[in-house]
Amino acid sequence: MAKKRETKYIFVTGGVLSSLGKGIAAASIATLLKNAGLKVSILKADPYINVDPGTMSPLEHGEVFVTDDGAETDLDLGHYERFLDESLSQNNNFTTGRVYSSVIEKERRGDYLGKTIQVIPHIVNEIVERIKKAGEGNDVLIVEIGGTVGDIEGLPFLEAIRAMRVELDKHHTMNVHLTLVPYIKAAGELKTKPTQHSVGELRRIGITPDMIICRSEMPLNRELKDKIAASCGVEKNCVIESYDSASIYQIPLLFLKQDILTPISEVLNLGELKVDMSNWDRLVKRVIAPTKEVKIAFVGKYVDLKESYKSLTEGLIHAGANLDTKVDIKWCDSERIDSENVEDTLKDVDGILVAGGFGSRGVDGKMQAIKFARERKIPYLGICLGMQLCVIEFARNVLGLKDANSIEFNENCKDPVIYLIDTFIDTNGKKQIRTYQSPLGGTMRLGAYDCNVKENSLLSTVYNGAKKIKERHRHRYEANPKYREELEKQGLLVSGESNGLIEVVELKDHPFFLGVQFHPEFTSRLTSPNPAILGFIDASLKHAR
Structure with missing residues (x-):
């Protein structure tokens, strides 16, 4: 022994x-x-x-940092994982x-x-x-x-x-x-x-x-x-x-x-x-003195408290270091973006990122940024809520479903393209996916899940041809598969799935437009940046050139 x-x-x-x-x-x-x-x-x-x-x-x-096993932890665990290049647990x-x-x-x-x-x-x-x-x-x-x-x-x-x-x-x-x-x-x-x-x-x-x-x-x-x-x-x-x-x-x-x-x-x-x-x-030398530069619009509602996005800002640094590129973040308060000023706000950026979050505050500004990225063919990465909002924006402005929304924002909307995770129950009354019931009454999808990758997709290219990936989640709402056929027919393709759930969407005929339901920042490290973030920065760098 x-x-x-x-x-x-x-x-x-x-x-x-x-x-x-x-x-x-x-x-x-x-x-x-x-x-x-x-x-x-x-x-x-x-x-x-x-x-x-x-x-x-x-x-x-x-920030609340999430581990593979679904523990919601202190943000210092993010530092630990990023430095050690190892996954920790509860x-x-x-x-x-x-x-x-x-x-x-x-x-x-x-x-x-x-x-x-x-x-x-x-x-x-x-x-x-x-x-x-x-x-x-x-x-x-x-x-x-x-x-x-x-x-x-x-x-x-x-x-x-x-x-x-x-x-x-x-x-x-x-x-x-x-x-x-x-x-x-x-x-x-x-x-x-x-x-x-x-x-x-x-x-x-x-x-x-x-x-x-x-x-x-x-x-x-x-x-x-x-x-x-x-x-x-x-x-x-x-x-x-x-x-x-x-x-x-x-x-x-x-x-x-x-x-x-x-x-x-x-x-x-x-x-x-x-x-x-x-x-x-x-890599540290590349963080401090890179030879290239790219400007990214970071659209969120906590831009005055950057610790709320700690893993994501570090993920951008990791991608930049591995591409010998300084990622210049332009912080954009989504509550201050509207149809009148969106062009002035975003006209000088090489990529647009819409981060995750909860609640309706700042949502309209985020969708204005998404529309701008879609129409102007600027590289876009939407994370969690940023993925859900690009589905809503596409449904409203391309499919013509003017009442398309998430039931997080309007429980009685006519076209709930985003709806509660609780809806996913099979015929035996058993939940198909692992969830966590919060004492506050909300059901969360937490921790790492497998995602099947569609061949010949942008997602597949970003993840180097992988057929299955594993990423971490922290959310309550899902894209409604009822609208999938109509979305795909008009060019918003589903390229990642997990147990029938829509994990990733991407836009056809766009240089880089990716919406991911998971949080790629939680698995990004200096020595091994997350592929989704790395691909986004690489695409933004090409756009800058």
Whole structure:
């Protein structure tokens, strides 16, 4: 029998304030360890009480990232997948809400034999069990603890990693603390005091960091790094700088330049670690200094909050890097687009992208953009709602069905070319597809599904002749097959299907017009961009020429 793999854990905490980039730091360390030949995974533990971000507003939380198995997770999981080039699952993200729900369910079932349920040990033990489960089968598990040290909601998570440090020997856990070293313009100095206070807060909890990653606007000099090492009780080679960079994909290279793997290997007893990041370095150079440029109109309703489209904007960067092209995004608020100004808004772009979303706000502007792309033969990519709207636009303006609509916007419309997923029920009363019933009453289609590709189609060309592809979904509405024959007769062809559902439509006699029901951005990575996005940028580049 093969010896069971002993997992080692790197816990990443944050101090001073949020949004410093713990997720990027964690993903960067994971990328280096993976490229050193280790089996690595990452876990995000979020202290908020929501069970998951699925019902949270994009204005509150940014993007909801969806995994292959249909989990709605924190957007940091997107960073993890994009850096690691691996698919994660619901085991790689959990929240305080999920932990408490599980413990309460166990208590109701009698699993605790009538004992008083407390934060210590029951909540903490549940957190530890979830961390260990995520680590199974890996050499190293990176665990990012959400929030900031000192937050009251994060205390059970910090207690859990403290307990694991006590339980496991010294070569099985490592604490990495990311903190801010602010530049005070009036004094003309970088200040270390916030870092010292943050580490002091950690120590009061019983956790001593093994490594400190310093976020700053600029590089730190040797004297400053030595001061942080001395005042915070870490080795000099364990103070790593992470200053503002042109691209987040530079961070693994920045860490490698500082020889971050040597102290990590020493603490975790991993032996000599050799890394080849030459391909990554080549792509990053293309991200920072590409030789070509293309302008893409990004039409959406959250353009003032770009975190809502994080995976998609990163997907455009990935495609650009692989085509040695800078993707210049022109953000277009769909609520401000109408028939009078659509030409002025879009006349200078090489491609038009309409992103996914829920609700009727901004829909008319999106359809004006779609019509403009269709009639002017500008490369177009519609994602999820962007696919549904191109069906509605075509039905209204080409088929002449003036009342064509989605029942999301008008339940009583005469021609529901887009309708609810609940409609897909076979004669036995069983649903043909896997769905998730939201507590709010909505049925969602979540996670990865196979899609059969029509031969000799644009979709087939984009996916290099593949007959079947697999992409991720997050939506409630589907294109109505009742209108398929009429749509195809007039030139809007169905080129992708899944269990009878219309997954992809494309326009005949157009250089590039693709509407996909799935979210291609969720599977795009720097080293392997999603084919649909790559094909769109390539077509836009040809249009620019």
